[in-house]
Amino acid sequence: MANPVDKDYQSLNVSVPIKIDDVNVDAASAPILFKNGVGGYMSSNNAKTGSQANSERDRREDLALAAGYVVVFPGSRGRDNQAADGTYYGKAPAAIVDLKAAVRYVRHNKGIIPGNTDWIVSVGCSAGGALSALLGTSGNSTLYDPYLKEIGAADADDNIYASACYSPITDLEHADMAYEWMYGTLPTRSGQVDQEHSIQLKNSYAAYQASLNLQGKNNFGVLIADNYDEYLLQYYFIPSANKFLQGLTAEKRTEYLKNNSWITWTNNSAKFSFSDYTKHAGRMKGLPAFDGFDMKVPEPILFGNETTNARHFTNFSLQHSTGNSNAEIDGGLQQVVNLMNAMYFLGPKSSSCAKYWWLRNGSKDNHTSQTIMINLATSLENQGRNVNTWVFWDGGHCADEDPEGFINWIGEITGYRK
Numbered sequence: 001m002a003n004p005v006d007k008d009y010q011s012l013n014v015s016v017p018i019k020i021d022d023v024n025v026d027a028a029s030a031p032i033l034f035k036n037g038v039g040g041y042m043s044s045n046n047a048k049t050g051s052q053a054n055s056e057r058d059r060r061e062d063l064a065l066a067a068g069y070v071v072v073f074p075g076s077r078g079r080d081n082q083a084a085d086g087t088y089y090g091k092a093p094a095a096i097v098d099l100k101a102a103v104r105y106v107r108h109n110k111g112i113i114p115g116n117t118d119w120i121v122s123v124g125c126s127a128g129g130a131l132s133a134l135l136g137t138s139g140n141s142t143l144y145d146p147y148l149k150e151i152g153a154a155d156a157d158d159n160i161y162a163s164a165c166y167s168p169i170t171d172l173e174h175a176d177m178a179y180e181w182m183y184g185t186l187p188t189r190s191g192q193v194d195q196e197h198s199i200q201l202k203n204s205y206a207a208y209q210a211s212l213n214l215q216g217k218n219n220f221g222v223l224i225a226d227n228y229d230e231y232l233l234q235y236y237f238i239p240s241a242n243k244f245l246q247g248l249t250a251e252k253r254t255e256y257l258k259n260n261s262w263i264t265w266t267n268n269s270a271k272f273s274f275s276d277y278t279k280h281a282g283r284m285k286g287l288p289a290f291d292g293f294d295m296k297v298p299e300p301i302l303f304g305n306e307t308t309n310a311r312h313f314t315n316f317s318l319q320h321s322t323g324n325s326n327a328e329i330d331g332g333l334q335q336v337v338n339l340m341n342a343m344y345f346l347g348p349k350s351s352s353c354a355k356y357w358w359l360r361n362g363s364k365d366n367h368t369s370q371t372i373m374i375n376l377a378t379s380l381e382n383q384g385r386n387v388n389t390w391v392f393w394d395g396g397h398c399a400d401e402d403p404e405g406f407i408n409w410i411g412e413i414t415g416y417r418k
Contacts, residue, residue: 014072014113017068020418030069032069032070032121033123043077063403096135097148104148120162121163125167137345159352161414167397167399169368172291173337174205175368177202177204178368179201182278184198186278209223232374233274236389242269290314293321300317355386357389365398365399373389
């Protein structure tokens, strides 16, 4: 990178296995785990990895090195970066631009940085999961070229081989709608949200979901607002609950079912309603969940600019805040919103999309609607991508109960053995 804005964030660490179990390792042809540490769309300083000590994210890094993989930890700017003169320099799309620049740097330095640059596997959780998804769907898109040229990014490709996304907070412009579809009737800790607004958003979600024309598994049909609950139960939540309950001892299972009487257990299989499931998960966020009217939640701050800390990025919140029912997000901001949305690059606009995908979430993650990740999974499946998706029963945000499985999966899709 020839013209970095802030070297403290636009830099990266490279970890290379040298010896495993007293055996020398040559990682020249190993897969490269490209691990971003972004959370809440905040800046991520690659030099401050200690803040994530003992987390599953570090567990994956250790397992990758033990498997003989190279690990790259890139830093990136975020919504909180502010210069001494008060200007902001990490608003969208800075984070994805920096990550793309890091991929280009690794590829540009092929042979100097160990590892196979044809096997770059991105991973992140939450906002980092969304950025990992964006890396996966937007590879080599020319829409980012002006931003990459501005910072002097290397002249190399930025597509990746595979993307792993844990609890991705993506499709932000439709996330408020999806949240009300899933949690609209549930109260927050401070009480019920405005039901009139909730219904408005829920109705908008129905139109959006239908417009995607996503085909469910096994001839389920087009996923729409009226059947998505059934789809989630049949293909994700019931299988997840079954695996969890079948893995318990008889005594522990009896105790769990006693404490969760909304689940019926018959012939070694669980049964429950979508309504009872959402009550079990509970509602975490207010309304709107992402483009908050007061712009104090992370996402409007993400979409600020050099001189403005926060901006509304949906017409719904903009119209409510201005009192102008005809107000619309301006075209320049809408383009930035597009550049932060993995879903935008799927379909006719698909760039060099990653071939392999590992998508994970916890069933009790209420940071966004469960449909957000499953829409991503289904869209990729409809395009013929290889998608490995699972929901960990009773897992929360960024849940990962099988880090070993992820590392083994990298070995399977690359065929690499140390």
